[in-house]
Structures are given as structure tokens and as C-alpha cells.
Amino acid sequence: MDLAAVRHNVRVLREASPGAELMAVVKADGYGHGAAPVARAALQAGASWLGVCTLDEASDLRAAGIDAPILSWLHLPGDDFAAAIAADVDLSVSSRKHLAAILEGAARAGRTVRLHLKIDTGLSRNGVDPAGWTAVLDDATKAVADGAAEVVAVWSHLAHADAPRHPTSDRQAARLTVAWQGARDRGLTPIRHLANSAATLTRPDLHFDLVRPGIAVYGLDPLGRPAAEGPLRPAMTLRARVALVKRVPAGEGVSYGHEWTTPRETTLALLPIGYADGVARRLGHEGRMRVLLAGAVRPVVGRVCMDQVVVDCGDAVVREGEHAVLFGPGHEGEPTAQDWADELGSIHYEVVTGVHGRRVTRTFSDGARTSPDGAGAGASW
Numbered sequence: 008m009d010l011a012a013v014r015h016n017v018r019v020l021r022e023a024s025p026g027a028e029l030m031a032v033v034k035a036d037g038y039g040h041g042a043a044p045v046a047r048a049a050l051q052a053g054a055s056w057l058g059v060c061t062l063d064e065a066s067d068l069r070a071a072g073i074d075a076p077i078l079s080w081l082h083l084p085g086d087d088f089a090a091a092i093a094a095d096v097d098l099s100v101s102s103r104k105h106l107a108a109i110l111e112g113a114a115r116a117g118r119t120v121r122l123h124l125k126i127d128t129g130l131s132r133n134g135v136d137p138a139g140w141t142a143v144l145d146d147a148t149k150a151v152a153d154g155a156a157e158v159v160a161v162w163s164h165l166a167h168a169d170a171p172r173h174p175t176s177d178r179q180a181a182r183l184t185v186a187w188q189g190a191r192d193r194g195l196t197p198i199r200h201l202a203n204s205a206a207t208l209t210r211p212d213l214h215f216d217l218v219r220p221g222i223a224v225y226g227l228d229p230l231g232r233p234a235a236e237g238p239l240r241p242a243m244t245l246r247a248r249v250a251l252v253k254r255v256p257a258g259e260g261v262s263y264g265h266e267w268t269t270p271r272e273t274t275l276a277l278l279p280i281g282y283a284d285g286v287a288r289r290l291g292h293e294g295r296m297r298v299l300l301a302g303a304v305r306p307v308v309g310r311v312c313m314d315q316v317v318v319d320c321g322d323a324v325v326r327e328g329e330h331a332v333l334f335g336p337g338h339e340g341e342p343t344a345q346d347w348a349d350e351l352g353s354i355h356y357e358v359v360t361g362v363h364g365r366r367v368t369r370t371f372s373d374g375a376r377t378s379p380d381g382a383g384a385g386a387s388w
């Protein structure tokens with residue numbers, strides 16, 4: 008994991024949104040990259056907020072000693088809002104009932120809670136249903152008057168940000184502004200925020216006071232354009248060390264089901280990584296997966312197993328213990344997370360968040376320095 012790349016990406020995003028503050032979204036353990044190290048790097052590069060889904064994600068950042076403002080936006084009945092409020096976590100509100108539970112937590116914590124009232128402007132996920140907005144504003148205004156709450160923001164999330172001129176984005180922005188104006192009409196002074204990575208890079212008119220990029224912080228283009236064409240630098244490289252090398256005669260079946268048979272005598276390299284670690288099993292179909300190993304891009308042959316994949320190295324000299332790159336920035340010809348997404352009919356978000364588990368050692372490089380974090384056998388990123 009390249010923290011210098013994270014800092015570079017945050018600087019690119021800051022330059023693209025000079026009039027707004029920047030919230031680095033580090034939910035899902037920093038999109039699989041490591042929430043706390045990414046958060047620290049993003050803050051160093053000019054982010055002033057952090058965004059997460061769950062209260063646990065917020066409390067993990069606090070436990071790591073991070074004291075920047077954090078917004079948490081996805082909660083369940085019974086969540087411990089008092090603890091989150093005591094830890095200075097800003098909370099999103101999605102309904103009147105949700106607000107009541109948060110205010111009950113604030114009372115227990117004996118603290119004023121900082122609220123971001125989320126209006127559902129057209130995604131139909133979380134956020135206050137427009138029909139319920141007036142009641143939420145009434146309750147929030149009363150809580151502010153009572154000293155129980157501060158309304159920090161009115162915000163929403165875009166449905167079509169990856170299609171920059173999609174008319175739905177304009178409609179959502181207009182609805183957000185109406186909802187925000189409703190808060191101002193009650194004497195509240197919230198900021199407005201709406202833009203994810205795609206809107207941060209392509210829709211300056213939607214930046215408002217704060218932008219909330221996630222995927223672009225990790226160097227992946229939100230519109231799926233190849234890394235080489237844009238200013239972002241992918242931060243994650245997934246590597247595995249060769250566990251075993253063997254010479255196999257022609258006509259031998261390889262991996263479960265023998266979907267691939269050696270067409271000639273060849274050298275096979277075994278990598279100790281599989282679908283339990285985030286290498287989608289579908290990548291094994293019809294030779295879709297390639298790795299950079301011993302100076303060339305080589306095919307993974309046969310099925311991807313839970314813990315292992317096999318690489319056909321032909322007559323190349325491959326050593327046990329050397330690294331194969333499964334995906335990375337692409338500079339050395341290795342596949343990228345976008346390549347995997349294309350093969351899988353998915354998006355790079357799913358590829359990088361899918362790499363996980365105790366067997367994958369996370370290593371952070373920062374310019375010249377490299378530091379391991381966690382334990383694992385053969386694979387690392």
C-alpha cells in the first residue's frame with residue numbers, strides 16, 4: 008500500500024475542489040487499504056474530515072489516535088450513540104426515529120451531538136424521505152434550541168455521479184438545496200455536501216462546502232478510465248510469493264476439475280493466494296487472470312482455489328520465494344484492479360475491498376520506507 012500515492016491523490020482532489028473542504032472516505036477499512044494509515048496520509052495531504060459508515064469504524068479511528076472530525080452515516084437500532092458522541096463522532100440522521108435515538112444517546116453522554124441531516128434526494132437508500140423532512144427539521148431545530156444538538160450539515164449522495172452530465176445529479180442538487188434552505192429558514196446554519204469522487208473531479212458546481220471522495224483517494228478513477236490517462240496513482244499492489252516451482256510433462260491436468268491441461272512440458276509456479284483472500288474464482292475461467300512474474304506477464308491456469316493459484320511459466324526460470332504481482336498501478340505491465348473488474352463484469356471498488364483476511368499481509372510503503380502491519384504467509388499488498 009503506497010501512502011505517498013494516497014497523499015498525491017488527495018492533493019489532486021484538493022486542487023480539483025479549491026473552494027471546498029475534503030472528507031476522505033475511509034469506510035470498509037479504507038476500501039481495503041487500511042483505514043487508519045490512509046486517514047493519516049489523507050489528513051497530512053489536506054483532507055480535514057474523515058467519512059465512515061459504522062460507529063465501529065469511527066471508534067477504530069479514534070482508538071488509532073486520530074482526532075480529526077469523523078462522520079458516521081449508517082446505523083442500526085440499538086447502536087451505542089452515547090459512546091460515539093462521547094468520542095466526538097458526527098452522526099448522520101436518516102429518519103425521525105433515528106434522530107430520537109441519537110438524541111437519547113446525547114442525553115446519556117451529557118454532550119451536544121453534531122448532526123448531518125441526510126436528505127434522500129433520489130438514491131432511495133438511507134437519508135430522510137422528503138415527506139418526512141419537515142418533521143426531522145422541526146425535531147432538530149428543537150434539539151438545537153435545547154442545546155442537545157448542533158446541525159452541522161445537510162447532505163445527500165448521488166445516484167449517477169459516474170455519468171457526469173446525468174440530469175439526475177442536477178435534480179438531486181436542487182432537492183438538496185431546497186432541503187438545506189428549509190434548515191436555514193429555521194435559523195440553522197448547516198453546510199451542504201453531496202459530491203463523491205466522480206463529482207469532485209467532474210462537477211465543480213456540485214462541490215458546495217465539502218467534497219467526499221472515496222475511491223479516488225485510493226488512486227482508482229471513478230469513471231473507470233485507465234490509470235495512465237489520469238492524474239491519480241493507484242495505491243494498492245497485490246503480490247504473492249511463489250511457494251513452489253515444478254516442471255510438469257505435457258498432458259497433465261492442472262487444478263480442480265482439470266480445466267486446463269499442459270499442452271507441452273512446462274514450468275508451473277504455485278502462488279499461495281485464492282478466493283478466500285479476494286481472488287475471485289471467476290478469474291480462473293478461460294485464462295482471464297494473468298500475473299507479472301519473473302519479468303513477464305504470465306497466465307494463471309486452471310481453477311482458482313480457496314488458497315492457491317497456478318501460473319504457467321513455460322520455460323522461464325522462476326524461483327521459489329520470488330514475488331508475483333497480481334495487480335497494481337500497471338506501470339510494469341502488471342494487470343490493474345480495473346483489468347480485474349473488466350474481466351469480472353464488476354467495478355474496481357469491489358476488487359480492492361475484496362482483498363482481505365489474515366493471510367494477506369498489509370505492507371505500507373511511504374517513499375523509501377516500508378512497514379509491515381499484520382501477519383501473513385505469502386501474499387501482501
Ligand SMILES: Cc1ncc(COP(=O)(O)O)c(C=O)c1O
Nearest residue numbers: 032164203204205219220221222
Ligand atoms: C455517502 C457516501 N459518500 C461518499 C462516498 C465515496 O464515494 P466514491 O468512492 O465513489 O468517491 C461513498 C461511497 O460509496 C458514500 O457512501
